[in-house]
Amino acid sequence: MIRLYNLRKIYRTGQVETTAIANANLRIDPGEFVAITGPSGSGKTTLLTILGLLDSPTEGQYYFLDEEVSKLTEKRRADLRRRNIGFVFQNFNLINQLTAYENIELPLLHMGIASSQRKDMVMAVMDKLRITTRRNHYPQQLSGGQQQRVAVARAVVGNQRVILADEPTGNLDSRNGEEVMELLARLNEDGTTVVMVTHSTEYASWANRVVQLFDGHVTNENILEGKRSVSELS
Amino acid sequence: MKTFWKGRGVFRSYLKTIFRNISGSKIYFFINVAGLCIGFTIFTLIVLYVLNELNYDTFNKKADRIYRVVELQKSPGGQVQRVAITMPALGPALQSEFPEIASTVRLIPWPTVLCHSGDRRFYENKLTFADSTIFDIFTFHFIEGNEAKALNDPYSVVIDQTTAARYFGKQNPIGKFITVDADFGQNAFQVTGVVQDFPRNSHLTFNMIASLNTLQNKNSPFIGWADNDVVTYILLNRANRFESVQRKLPEFMATNLPTDLWKGLEIYMQPLKDIHLYSGEILYQVNHNMGNIDTVRLFSLIAFFVIFLACINFVNLTTARSTIRAREVGIRKLLGSYHSHLIYQFIGESIVISFVALLLSLPLVEAFLPTFNSMMRGRIIVSYDNQLPFLLGLCAVALVVGLVAGIYPAFYLSSFRSADLLKGRFGSSKRGILLRKILTTLQFAIAIGLVTATIIVIMQMNFIYDKPLGFNKRGLMYIPLRDTKSRSKIPVLREKLLEDPNILAVSAGELTGSGTTQGKISVPGPGGGSLRIVRESFVDYGYVQTMGMKIVEGRSFSRDRLSDSSSVVVNETMANSFSWKDPIGKKIETANGPTFMIIGVIKDFNYFSLREKVDPLVMWLHPNRCQYLLIRLASRGRSSSIRYVKTTWNALLPSHPFEYSFLSNYLDKQYGSERESEHLLIMFSLVAVLVACLGLFGLTMHTTEQRIKEIGIRKVLGASIADIVLMLSRETIWLVLIACMAAWPVAYYFMARWLNGFAYRIDLTPLTFISSGVLVFTIAMLTLSFQAINAGLSNPAKALRYE
Known part of the structure; x- marks a missing residue:
């Protein structure tokens, strides 16, 4: 699903060059749950923006769904992103002027799905994530956990194949954090590929593979045999 | 069909954010809308005035082919003067000489005379003697009488409806007599026609037109080449014959004119449509409510300025507050919105605001029109016949304003990258800040320029009113001897x-x-x-x-x-x-x-x-x-x-009915058009300064909000209120100074030109310019200091806690 070959990302600010990703090689298959960990400044977020087609690498190749995407136009990347990738952020990134329902509906609008079908899809995902009662609330009227659930709903409402999550539990207390992890795991079990950046080894243990970054290099890849799962919880 | 559905859903979602954004930041929305609304109000009023000025005399169906003959008189000293009176023999001679000339008419506007019919007596000041060809050349609408014969005989008169009603009530006036007590004696004129009242936007005004041949007896000054006392108009066969006639005029004058009487005299043809606005230098002319093209240009410029200032407010506030919108942009892009969609969204938003402002300005225009019109001495005639094209024109202007004001913010806002969402680094770019500084300086420069111009106009007009004229104008009563x-x-x-x-x-x-x-x-x-x-x-x-x-x-x-x-x-x-x-x-x-x-x-x-x-x-x-x-x-x-x-x-x-006035009133009327411009200029400059300050108010409010933490820290570290006020106003002080440097030379150039139109004028001193700068600066500081002092007084702990 995702393959990176010799990927480099260099930022230039005036005379200063900073290598954010150095020579990364990575392969993520459909249905995997991958956690990316590493200290601050190790390049986790940069890697996620490249995987999410929000930024292009300076060098190297990136195959997304077997298509080389590192040199695609902004418009083409937007198309690919819209259909295939859902994002979940540490700070939720919901639009404050729209209700929970309207926030979730947003990707469907951009996909051009008809109104009645949109309604069905949004209601289905809200139901699945148990936020139906909050449909008319604005983000600032919701708790952190509820906001993140809305964000997750938005990420999967269009049946996206990959979820890219950047510290999805970072702003949540442990109970809410657990709940969000549980959601991601359940989605993964249903077939969605999940790539999650996290600091926490505890949350990383939900993944079936952990990729460690240090100063822009992939230093270690561990396959977790004893992965936690939703069935285990229940 | 699919794209339509898609477009509609996205559009609705954009609309929702637009309106919810508005309700979330009412004060900024108010500043944008109020600025544009004031802009549109002034713009519409000025456009009404300008259209009215430009349409003078155009109701004449043959307006394109009508010309007035103007004489260029050169004195031996080399002085040249233009006069709109000619020799009585000129008109007929021109017509017989030039096949291109279809007709000519001579007019003699008569001084106010006492007229009566039965026991109804009135002073008439719009009596004109004219050739019968007047009806072929100018457009009149006859209600009674025969247009072709009405002025053929001496002592015939054609009157307008209002005059007919005054003298004869509901009776048919045709065949009745009006007696005129003129210099040449008391004579009865027979009414041979009644016409609709002549339109007001005409440089000529009539209510009684008498046959010119009444005056043309043997010893009359209204025949021959010796006197210079009639106004001559020409009707060409075709409009494109102007050049050929004009070219042959010197030769015509050389052969026809008795040179001993009129040495160095030249004539030229002034197009009818130019008479109202381009006749400032012409003497001895009949020009009812004469206008001035410079005033029309000045006001058009002001209309543009006021709208432009409001657009600047819009651009400044929108880009300044962009950080607040940046997240929305990032999320939308992340979810697959195209760059172009976002540009449409933001331009759409600015067009919506522009139309809201236009809509709100319409009742304001209605409300201010009577005041504005009375300042213009009742000149503006709002015709309700053709409101639709006018309204469509206004809508087009609102659209353009929305585009102009929205295009930069749209590109600026839509260029935010969604990758930054992950990194949490949205800030005002240097580019945005520099642009805001440039635009704010431009606003100040325009305001300072207008204020300078206003001060100079006021000073010059006061100079004129107070200048010794060589006679004592106070306490002199006069009674016309008619x-x-x-x-x-x-x-x-x-x-x-x-x-x-x-x-x-x-x-x-x-x-x-x-x-x-x-x-x-x-x-x-x-x-x-x-x-x-x-x-x-x-x-x-x-x-x-x-x-x-x-x-x-x-x-x-x-x-x-x-x-x-x-x-x-x-x-x-x-x-x-x-x-x-x-x-x-x-x-x-x-x-x-x-x-x-x-x-x-x-x-x-x-x-x-x-x-x-x-x-x-x-x-x-x-x-x-x-x-x-x-x-x-x-x-x-x-x-x-x-x-x-x-x-x-x-x-x-x-x-003889008793009527009197005072010389000082008469003299004040001489400067009516200058007075008019003075009042309007003061009003418009005030509005321009107001709009600029509105923008400044919004920007300062935003800056203060942005710097609330900095202010808190500084206060904790011991800064006084004065320090905070100075910190927040330092930039404005610089901007005003730069604006002064830019505005003064331009104002000097234009005002020196304006003053050159006066034979007696004030000198421009640096003090005039400095005072305008100080005035604008003071107003700007008052606007600023309200918020700066508030920020200085705020509790630092609160500011820091809520960060």
């Missing part, structure tokens, strides 16, 4: 009126020293030279004393010397133009023969507007041609004196 009968009563009126101790002097003559006629004189004997054109003034005994003028050499007319009827008094300019060392006793000769001796030289005085220099002037003792009875009143007991004058007048002239 016919021979009233003029014959001058001696007895004087005798009776002087019995009142508060009446200091009584005489008769011209109001400001000169009427509207020119004469031609020469100096007899060797070295006298050819005929020269001079201004004529006809006065009675005691004129110089009553007007408070000054004799610098010789004496004025005296009752004790019978020979004074063949004497003249001249002004200093006249004496200087002949380089006479001792003018007293010199002789001058008029074109038709008699010789006069100069007995006195009078100190120069201004008879027209101070835009013009003083010309050579000759004063004749000629009570029968005096236009006004002049009464000098003491400052005490004025109202009882006026009552006494009225009683005396009514006793001596019972058939």
Whole structure:
């Protein structure tokens, strides 16, 4: 699903060059749950923006769904992103002027799905994530956990194949954090590929593979045999 | 179909964010809408005025082919003047000479006369004598009578509906008579036609048109080439014949004109549509409500400025507050919105705001129109026939304004990258900040420029009002003498009126020293030279004393010397133009023969507007041609004196309605158009400064919000309120200084040009410019300091806690 070959990302600010990703090689298959960990400044977020087609690498190749995407136009990347990738952020990134329902509906609008079908899809995902009662609330009227659930709903409402999550539990207390992890795991079990950046080894243990970054290099890849799962919880 | 659905859903979602954004930041929305709304209100008012000015005389169906003949008179001294009067023989000669000319008409607008029919008596000031061709050339709508024959016979008159109703009520006026008490005697004119009232946006106004041949008997001054006293209009066969006729005019003049009378005279054709706005330099003209193209241009520029200032507010506030919108942009892009969609969204948002502002401005325009119109002396005629094109035009302007104001913010906002969402780094870019500084400086520069112009206009107008004119304008009452009968009563009126101790002097003559006629004189004997054109003034005994003028050499007319009827008094300019060392006793000769001796030289005085220099002037003792009875009143007991004058007048002239005014009022009217521009300029400058300050208010509010943490930290570290205020205003001080540097030279250039239109003008001093800068700066600081002081007073702990 995702393959990176010799990927480099260099930022230039005036005379200063900073290598954010150095020579990364990575392969993520459909249905995997991958956690990316590493200290601050190790390049986790940069890697996620490249995987999410929000930024292009300076060098190297990136195959997304077997298509080389590192040199695609902004418009083409937007198309690919819209259909295939859902994002979940540490700070939720919901639009404050729209209700929970309207926030979730947003990707469907951009996909051009008809109104009645949109309604069905949004209601289905809200139901699945148990936020139906909050449909008319604005983000600032919701708790952190509820906001993140809305964000997750938005990420999967269009049946996206990959979820890219950047510290999805970072702003949540442990109970809410657990709940969000549980959601991601359940989605993964249903077939969605999940790539999650996290600091926490505890949350990383939900993944079936952990990729460690240090100063822009992939230093270690561990396959977790004893992965936690939703069935285990229940 | 799919794209339509898709577009509709996305569009609705955009609309939702737009409206919810608005309700979340009401004050900024208010500033944007209020600025644009004020802009549209001023713009619409000015457009109404400009359209009205540009459409003068266009109701004439043949307007494209009608021209007025203007004479270019060159004096031996090399001075050139343009006059809109011509010789009576010119029109017919032009028509017989040029096949390109379809028709010509001569008009003689008559001074106010007393007219009556039965017991209904009125003073008429819109009586014009005209050739019967007037109806072929100008557009009239006949209600009664035959257009082709109406003015064929002497003593025929065509009147308008209002006049018909005044004299005859509901009776049919055709065939009835109106008696005119004119100089040439009391004559009855038969009504041969009734026309609809002439439109107001015409440089000519009529309510009675009498046949010109009434005046053309053998000794009349209204025939031949000797006099210069009729207005001539030409109708061409085709509009494109203008060049060919104009080219042949010099040759025509050379062959047809008696050169001894009119040496150096040229004529040219002025298009009818230019008469209203392009006739400032033309003398002796009939030009009702004359306009000025410079004023039209100035106001158009102001209209543009005010809208532009509001657009700047919009751009500044939107880009300044972009960080707040940046997240929305990032999320939308992340979810697959195209860059172009976002541009449409933001431009759409600014167009919506622009239309809201336009909509709100319409009732404001309605509300202010009467005030504005009364400032323009009732000139603006809002026609409800063609409102739709006008409204569509306004909508087009709102669309353009929305685009102009929205395009930069749209590109700026939509360029935020969604990758930054992950990194949490949205901030104002340097580019955005620099642009805001440039635009704010531009706003200040425009405001300072307008304020400078306003101060200079006010100073110049005050200078004119207060300038000594060479006569005493205070306390001088005048009564028009409209016919021979009233003029014959001058001696007895004087005798009776002087019995009142508060009446200091009584005489008769011209109001400001000169009427509207020119004469031609020469100096007899060797070295006298050819005929020269001079201004004529006809006065009675005691004129110089009553007007408070000054004799610098010789004496004025005296009752004790019978020979004074063949004497003249001249002004200093006249004496200087002949380089006479001792003018007293010199002789001058008029074109038709008699010789006069100069007995006195009078100190120069201004008879027209101070835009013009003083010309050579000759004063004749000629009570029968005096236009006004002049009464000098003491400052005490004025109202009882006026009552006494009225009683005396009514006793001596019972058939002549009593009417009077004061010279100072008359002079104020001379500067009506300048007064008008002055008032409007003050109003518009205030509005421009207001709009600029509105923007400044919004920007400061935003900056203060953004820097609330910095202010808190500084206060914790010991900064005083004054430090905080200075910190927040330092930038504005610099911007105003830069704006001054940019605005002053431009204002200097244009105002020096404007002042050059005045023969007597103020000098431009640095103080004028500095004071405008200080004024704008003070207003800006007042706007700022409210929020700066508030920020200075706020509790730092609170600011830091909530960060």
